Amino acid sequence: MVCAALTVPAAELAREAAQWREPVAFIDLHREAADVPNFSLPPCPVIGVGRRDHPLAARLDTIVESSFDSEALEQAARSQPLAAATVAQLLRLLPSLSLEQGLIAESLAYAVLQGSEAHRTWVAARPSAEILPEGQVLLERVEDDLAITLDRPEAGNAIDRPMRDGLHEAFALANADLSIARVVLRAKGKAFSLGADLGEFGTTTDPARAHAIRMLTLPAREAVRCADRFEVEIDGACIGAGLELAAFARKVRASRRSWFQLPELAMGILPGAGGCVSLTHRIGRQRALLLILSGKRIGARQALDWGLIDALMDEAP
Incomplete structure (x- = not known):
């Protein structure tokens, strides 16, 4: 059960937003009779429990869905309060930004957390x-x-620096050659991608320098420019940076055995390969935060229901 002190009436939370010091707040939408004028949010995630059609629901950071657990979300926010607050604040901004502007904002937020004690x-x-x-x-x-x-099957196609640079160059090529009508991303092996190579985390210790590198080499910065020609075929695990890049595509197909996860919050960071932007664009900021905050795996069928993928490769259209 969620700590009772964290579940507050919306009007009370709005009054106390500037002074709220807890790492998360819950609003029981079953008990909220109506909308709250001038409703404002504290810096931490504000999570709704109950009706998605409530007038307040769309203004919250996320809504607990049936396959997710409120207590697990509370524990995640308690374990990584700075990362949880930073990603919630970033996701509130992204709908008002272009994809390119969003990638800049995401990288800056990621840089802040790269320098945090929790990530170190x-x-x-x-x-x-x-x-x-x-x-x-x-x-x-x-x-x-x-x-x-992607050709690193022995590592589950974990994306190391050579692969990152290769992806950036591949999408840059597609943008330079407009005779390319379709760009299709696939992977060798049993996993589409296990995400960024964990062995390379922490190799650039200066957050400002890391942000500058991302602005020059992040594959997503080129992928968004050809997103209307970009398609992805996923088979197996699709985690972290692999999912973040794939979600920019106009069409994503996956096998029924595929599954999807964003585990970065437990590392004291947020998805920094474009995922805050791409998932907000694909499934909305509330479900993006639900995936990020929970770190939960979802299967291909749920991903299809959410619109995270567009079709199952092994089913008839």
Whole structure:
């Protein structure tokens, strides 16, 4: 059960927003009779429990859905209060920004958390990773289609620096050559992508420098420019940076065995490969926060119901 002190009437929370010091707040929408004029939010996530059609619901950061647990969301916010607050504040801003502006805002928020004690603690406690061969990104042009293939199956297609640079170059190529009518991203092996290579976290310790690098090399910055030609085929695990990039595509298909997850909050950070932007654009800021705050895996069927993917590859259209 959620701590009773964290569940407050909306009008009371609005009055106390500037002084609210808890890492999260819950509003029981079953008990709220009507909308609250001049409703304002504290800096932390504000989570609704109950009716999604309540007049207040759309103004909250997220609504607890049937397969998610309020207590787990509370614990996540308590465990990483700075990351939870930062991502909630960022997601409130994103609907008013263009995709390109959103990527800048996301990178700045990510940089703030990169320098946090919570993230440094996670980096220091991280187990030593097995050294695996560098990944590569394969390109093949077939008539007007450009096929991009993640090729690091022995590492679950975890995206290391060479793959990041290869993806950036591949999307830049698509943007430079408008005769390419379709850009299709696939992956070799049993997993589409396990996300960013965890062994590379913490290698750039200056947050300002890390932000500058992202502005030059982040694949999403090129992917958004050809999003109307971009398609993705997913099979298996699709985690972190892999999901963040895929969600920019105009069409995403996945096998029924695929599953999706954003685990970054537990590391003291937020999705920084474009995911706050792409998932807000695809499924809305409330469900984006639900995935980020919970760290929960969802299956292909739920992803289809939400619109995170557009079709199942192994079912008839």
